[in-house]
Amino acid sequence: MSEETIQNVDEMSLKPLAIEGKLPLKAVGIENLREANPKHLPPHRYIHPWFARRPTPASRLAILASVLPKETNTDDLLRWMQIGPKEGVEGKSISEYVENKKANEDSRNGNLEEHYRYPRPFTSSPTGVELEKFHDTLRKYWDGELPKVIDPTAGGGVIPFESLRYGLPTKANELNPVPSVILKVVLEYASEVGTLQSELDYWGEKINNQAKENTKEFFPSCEAGQIPDCYVCTYDITCSSCGTDIPLVPKWWIRTRKSADKVTAKPVIEDDGSISYECLINPNESDFDEFDPGEGTVSRGGNAQCLNCDIVMESDNVKEALREGNFKYDIYAVRYLSNDGSYGFRAPKKTDFEALRHADRIIQSDFKLSTLLNGEIPEGEKTSEPRTYGITQWRDMYSPRQLVAHYELRKVVQQYKPEIYSKYSNKTAEAILSLITLSCSKLLDRNSRLSDWDTSKGYPNPLFKGKNLGFKRSFTDNNIFVGGIDFLSQLDKVCKSYEELCSYIPEKAEQGKVTSLDAANLPYNDCELQAVVTDPPYYSSIMYAELSDIFYVWMREYLGDVFPDLFNSELTNKDNEAVANPSRFENVAGDSSSKRKMANKYYEQKMSDIFSELYRVLETGGVMTVMFTHKETDAWDTLTMSLINSGFIITSTHPITSEMPQRAGMRTSASADSTLLLTGRKPHKERNPENTTPSLWSDVKSDTRTAAKEAARDLIDSGLSLTKTDVIISAFGPTLRVFADAYPVVDDEDNEVAPRRALKEAREAVTQVLVDEYLEAEGIDELDDVTEWYILCWLVHESETFSYDEGHQLGLGIGVDIDEIKRSTKTWRKSRGDISLRGHTDRVQNINEKPEDRSSRIPVNPDDLSFSLALDKVHAAMHIYDVRGESACCDWLRERNFDTDPTFKSTLKALLQVLPHDHDDWDLARDLAAGRTRDVLNLEFSPNVFADENSETKQSKLGDH
Ligand SMILES: C[S@@+](CC[C@H](N)C(=O)[O-])C[C@H]1O[C@@H](n2cnc3c(N)ncnc32)[C@H](O)[C@@H]1O
Numbered sequence: 001m002s003e004e005t006i007q008n009v010d011e012m013s014l015k016p017l018a019i020e021g022k023l024p025l026k027a028v029g030i031e032n033l034r035e036a037n038p039k040h041l042p043p044h045r046y047i048h049p050w051f052a053r054r055p056t057p058a059s060r061l062a063i064l065a066s067v068l069p070k071e072t073n074t075d076d077l078l079r080w081m082q083i084g085p086k087e088g089v090e091g092k093s094i095s096e097y098v099e100n101k102k103a104n105e106d107s108r109n110g111n112l113e114e115h116y117r118y119p120r121p122f123t124s125s126p127t128g129v130e131l132e133k134f135h136d137t138l139r140k141y142w143d144g145e146l147p148k149v150i151d152p153t154a155g156g157g158v159i160p161f162e163s164l165r166y167g168l169p170t171k172a173n174e175l176n177p178v179p180s181v182i183l184k185v186v187l188e189y190a191s192e193v194g195t196l197q198s199e200l201d202y203w204g205e206k207i208n209n210q211a212k213e214n215t216k217e218f219f220p221s222c223e224a225g226q227i228p229d230c231y232v233c234t235y236d237i238t239c240s241s242c243g244t245d246i247p248l249v250p251k252w253w254i255r256t257r258k259s260a261d262k263v264t265a266k267p268v269i270e271d272d273g274s275i276s277y278e279c280l281i282n283p284n285e286s287d288f289d290e291f292d293p294g295e296g297t298v299s300r301g302g303n304a305q306c307l308n309c310d311i312v313m314e315s316d317n318v319k320e321a322l323r324e325g326n327f328k329y330d331i332y333a334v335r336y337l338s339n340d341g342s343y344g345f346r347a348p349k350k351t352d353f354e355a356l357r358h359a360d361r362i363i364q365s366d367f368k369l370s371t372l373l374n375g376e377i378p379e380g381e382k383t384s385e386p387r388t389y390g391i392t393q394w395r396d397m398y399s400p401r402q403l404v405a406h407y408e409l410r411k412v413v414q415q416y417k418p419e420i421y422s423k424y425s426n427k428t429a430e431a432i433l434s435l436i437t438l439s440c441s442k443l444l445d446r447n448s449r450l451s452d453w454d455t456s457k458g459y460p461n462p463l464f465k466g467k468n469l470g471f472k473r474s475f476t477d478n479n480i481f482v483g484g485i486d487f488l489s490q491l492d493k494v495c496k497s498y499e500e501l502c503s504y505i506p507e508k509a510e511q512g513k514v515t516s517l518d519a520a521n522l523p524y525n526d527c528e529l530q531a532v533v534t535d536p537p538y539y540s541s542i543m544y545a546e547l548s549d550i551f552y553v554w555m556r557e558y559l560g561d562v563f564p565d566l567f568n569s570e571l572t573n574k575d576n577e578a579v580a581n582p583s584r585f586e587n588v589a590g591d592s593s594s595k596r597k598m599a600n601k602y603y604e605q606k607m608s609d610i611f612s613e614l615y616r617v618l619e620t621g622g623v624m625t626v627m628f629t630h631k632e633t634d635a636w637d638t639l640t641m642s643l644i645n646s647g648f649i650i651t652s653t654h655p656i657t658s659e660m661p662q663r664a665g666m667r668t669s670a671s672a673d674s675t676l677l678l679t680g681r682k683p684h685k686e687r688n689p690e691n692t693t694p695s696l697w698s699d700v701k702s703d704t705r706t707a708a709k710e711a712a713r714d715l716i717d718s719g720l721s722l723t724k725t726d727v728i729i730s731a732f733g734p735t736l737r738v739f740a741d742a743y744p745v746v747d748d749e750d751n752e753v754a755p756r757r758a759l760k761e762a763r764e765a766v767t768q769v770l771v772d773e774y775l776e777a778e779g780i781d782e783l784d785d786v787t788e789w790y791i792l793c794w795l796v797h798e799s800e801t802f803s804y805d806e807g808h809q810l811g812l813g814i815g816v817d818i819d820e821i822k823r824s825t826k827t828w829r830k831s832r833g834d835i836s837l838r839g840h841t842d843r844v845q846n847i848n849e850k851p852e853d854r855s856s857r858i859p860v861n862p863d864d865l866s867f868s869l870a871l872d873k874v875h876a877a878m879h880i881y882d883v884r885g886e887s888a889c890c891d892w893l894r895e896r897n898f899d900t901d902p903t904f905k906s907t908l909k910a911l912l913q914v915l916p917h918d919h920d921d922w923d924l925a926r927d928l929a930a931g932r933t934r935d936v937l938n939l940e941f942s943p944n945v946f947a948d949e950n951s952e953t954k955q956s957k958l959g960d961h
């Protein structure tokens with residue numbers, strides 16, 4: 001960041017903070033990735049499911065660097081962050097030490113911890129001595145007091161927990177009651193109540209024994225010494241042709257994992273036309289003669305095939321049967337726990353079905369059960385699918401036995417409540433009941449009709465695998481008082497993670513304060529706080545409120561009387577939620593595009609209101625650091641406008657690698673996705689829009705380009721393992737700073753210019769830097785726009801698939817409307833809302849077919865002598881080489897004079913450098929650029945162009961950690 005070049009008077013008068021200087025981003029990025037070891041994750045992760053939890057090192061850095069003075073030594077900062085071995089780093093800086101350890105990870109002896117010689121930072125808190133020094137430093141900077149830190153949208157609480165761990169007066173706010181309970185546990189109880197191990201052991205045992213006794217008739221043994229643990233269930237509908245039951249099973253496999261016995265269910269048609277099941281353990285080849293366990297009765301599209309008459313029932317009819325309740329619950333395998341503690345599988349028996357019917361009868365005859373959770377599930381953006389299958393009330397999310405089991409558990413907890421209150425202080429009783437409730441709520445996650453069966457592990461899946469609620473055709477019905485996923489095992493997990501959290505809190509820590517309000521309306525006085533560190537929601541990325549209702553309705557049953565204020569509404573608050581949820585505008589908007597627009601507008605206004613509120617509660621000179629992972633230009637535009645409008649001045653941005661990419665095709669890449677830390681300050685002198693002279697866009701434009709280019713070059717040289725996309729996004733920060741300093745900005749006609757204009761400039765400028773840095777090909781910008789766009793997409797995204805917005809913006813930068821060229825050029829297609837680039841096989845007609853037999857929808861005809869796009873020439877050449885061989889290809893190239901065509905050569909050379917080496921087109925590009933075709937084309941390429949992706953070449957420079 002070019003700090004010296006962009007200073008304004010306000011900023012100079014603010015005492016600078018560490019986050020406004022150089023940060024050890026690479027070392028912290030390495031720690032973020034090291035944290036993601038699925039064998040032992042930070043304890044918050046086991047307390048209860050919540051969305052978008054951030055890594056500890058990034059959160060810790062955001063907090064510490066936001067409150068420490070700029071002159072803080074980097075090694076001190078890292079030591080305070082518990083990064084680096086306590087015994088010292090042998091003359092190196094800690095950053096160098098960590099980077100070196102990362103570079104030598106593959107050649108290490110022993111495990112990672114032994115290799116690094118210090119534990120992962122989330123497991124260490126600062127020592128008393130470190131804390132004292134840290135606090136002294138802070139007091140000097142913050143006028144004798146420790147800075148008060150708030151996270152206004154705290155979710156699962158990673159940020160405020162870190163703040164608390166450093167002994168800072170910490171406030172956490174969160175609108176949604178589900179994470180609010182988590183926050184109470186993590187912040188209030190962990191710091192005020194402390195260990196509860198023996199209390200939870202005692203009450204857990206009592207509750208479990210009672211609930212188990214009350215429900216044993218629903219989980220009959222069937223075999224001596226075995227207790228059923230999971231029933232693998234599905235729905236039977238009636239075949240419209242022969243009347244036989246059709247179970248809706250996607251696959252008959254029950255467990256395929258290599259390290260255990262393989263298990264499959266096998267359907268059998270009995271003489272009376274009914275279906276029964278066998279259970280095959282380690283089936284033989286002969287078992288598969290006429291049976292393929294991978295082929296169930298339902299297709300992906302939802303059609304169902306009758307096992308008896310083979311007729312296929314259309315998915316709409318299947319759906320209708322389910323919606324109308326014309327189905328029976330069926331069990332096709334049972335997992336059981338043996339007396340010796342081992343698990344096995346068996347076929348379902350008559351008694352299993354009788355127990356299921358018994359649960360159904362009990363529900364009909366018990367008033368409380370028959371009306372439990374009968375509230376309507378509202379239409380939602382990500383929660384509507386189950387409704388279309390007849391799941392319209394919350395109770396419908398459960399099979400009869402699931403409902404009875406969850407209800408009995410809740411009844412027993414309710415029964416012990418008075419005793420718990422009588423034995424402990426109110427606060428301790430609240431803590432015990434909250435932890436018990438979280439355990440019961442965790443049980444819902446793997447015991448509902450939306451929790452399907454993992455056929456690989458042979459185990460129930462959680463109900464949220466993505467960010468939506470989806471209907472499942474087969475599901476698991478568990479004995480929640482016995483076996484792998486029972487009440488005691490969940491309580492044990494919750495308890496362990498709570499105890500671990502307690503152990504991380506320093507002795508003299510202040511108590512964390514939790515509020516459950518709209519962040520746009522906080523209960524703090526003007527100028528009361530010093531620092532905000534927040535990870536806000538992003539547009540429609542996750543619909544927190546509607547997704548969490550499934551937990552909320554049950555938590556309300558458990559805790560409605562414990563926290564009446566928190567659970568006073570029937571469902572979670574969607575009206576004040578800062579998300580862009582189109583379904584909220586269903587009845588006001590005319591069509592789906594206006595629904596989306598209204599939702600976006602609502603979100604933008606809400607974020608503005610939140611930032612204004614944060615501005616109000618911050619003291620002058622106070623700081624706000626926003627953690628931001630969103631890549632869409634609009635999100636940046638909104639963020640900047642809300643920050644500027646609320647009065648903040650943007651003082652720094654930093655990219656920090658935080659997780660391995662989730663996007664398809666990127667998982668093996670050496671680069672990681674990053675989180676941006678964007679910092680703003682509350683200036684001494686408020687900006688008065690009336691007195692501000694607008695800047696001219698023509699002046700600001702070139703400054704934004706310069707700032708973006710400088711930032712990009714710095715980032716490329718920094719050695720951070722950023723993806724190229726993240727280099728672009730990271731350059732947005734300095735660009736926005738220029739924009740914010742010049743704000744308001746107007747064009748020649750005096751119209752106000754939005755930040756997205758500056759971001760567009762930045763994107764173009766940085767793309768140019770990337771081309772200069774990574775492409776050894778002349779004349780790319782002289783190629784036709786479509787070919788240029790295609791090459792740049794591969795260069796920047798290093799992947800076939802990437803976000804539509806990014807591809808669209810890249811196109812706009814060079815004058816291509818990608819929607820306009822989609823059909824005519826077939827260079828890309830939409831794949832789940834993303835862009836997927838097409839290779840030559842999708843674009844070139846098969847020359848071995850007669851012209852009249854070829855599909856006219858395929859745009860490139862290899863018989864043509866001239867082509868409209870340079871890309872068409874190279875793709876056609878690839879096809880000829882592939883199907884006709886080298887010699888015919890030489891003739892084909894000569895006939896078209898490609899030996900003297902610079903556009904052909906630049907395109908081929910560029911593709912060689914940008915295509916991933918496992919792409920078929922790369923092999924063909926390499927073949928064309930070698931051997932006889934090379935001679936024909938008269939090519940002279942340097943070895944870099946063919947370089948191995950993993951070697952230290954220009955193309956791999958960004959991915960070298
Ligand atoms: C990205 S998540 C925070 C995740 C958190 N940093 C963590 O690591 O667990 C954003 C949170 O903002 C909350 N939220 C949404 N609208 C809000 C509002 N108006 N006021 C307060 N919180 C809100 C959501 O419920 C969600 O939990």
Ligand SMILES: [Zn+2]
Pocket residue numbers: 239240241242243244306307308309310311
């Ligand atoms: Zn049939």
